[in-house]
Amino acid sequence: MASLDLDRVLKISDDCEGFPTDLFCVPKHYEGCVSNVLITHGTIQDRIEKLARDIFYDFYNQGKEPLHAICVLKGGYKFFSDLLDKVNGLNSNHNDGSVPISVDFIRLKSYENTESSGEVNIIGLDNLDCLQGKNVLIVEDIIDTGKTMNKLLNTINKYNPKSVKVACLLRKRTPLSSGYIPDYVGFEIPDKFVVGYALDYNEYFRDLLHICVISKQGIDKFKV
Structure with a gap:
């Protein structure tokens, strides 16, 4: 699938073969379970630092209004933590003001019925009315088709943030994409199954620092 017209994103081409796993530190229990390292941990951190600066200055220039950051669990927890650490670093070292941040954590479950309401079940926020009048930043690990995110946005917007x-x-390039474009994207990647940096396959690989392409051996080993 052709890349969407995204600004401020690092695009990884479809023919990128990544890096051999034996050049990096990969836990022994995942030996042979990933075919290559697609994005190294250091590159992830550098890219997140730039995303943090983009987010900080976008909200700073809007009047330093408070930001309510929502982490979509489980896959988003490492990205969320590292991103907010870097935004808070800017808050601590910016002489002309800062952007106050509050946080929440949610998990998503799509409603399963024959008459879809176009919503998702948001687990973790007891009262969505708390979002009224706030500047909300949803932090997600990966956007695949974009359908779940569109449903989440439809639900949240009903509470008048x-x-x-x-x-x-x-953000994955996939022919199944709804065309949804996030506001901030770290990397645009090929249509491959990736794990690591809290992205999982049947709850495995969250403890892998790099983002890697899973191998057939890994799929077979950890199949439920």
Whole structure:
């Protein structure tokens, strides 16, 4: 699938073969379970630092209004933590003001019925009315088709936040994409199954620092 017209994103081409796993530190229990390292941990951190600066200055220039950051669990927890650490670093070292941040954590479950309401079940926020009038930043690990995120946005917007933006570490190029474009994207990646940096396969690989392409051996080993 052709790349969407995204600004401020690092695009990884479809023919990128990544890096051999034996050149990096990969846990022994995942030996042979990933075919290559697609994005190294250091590159992830550098890219997140730039995303943090983009987010900080976008909201800083809007009047230093408070930002309510929502982490989509489980896959987003490492990206969320590292991103907010870097935004808070800018808050601590910016002499002309800062952007106050509050946080929430959610998990998503799509409703399963024959009459879809176009919503998702949001687990973790007891009262969505708390979003009213706030600048909301949703932090997600990966946008695949974009359908779940569109449903989440439809649900959140019913509670009248002042603004809603989405930051994702990865956006996958897939023919199944709804065409949804997040506000902040770390990397645009090929249509491959990736794991690591909290992205999982049946709850495995969250403890892998790099983002890697899973191998057939890994799929077979950890199949449920």
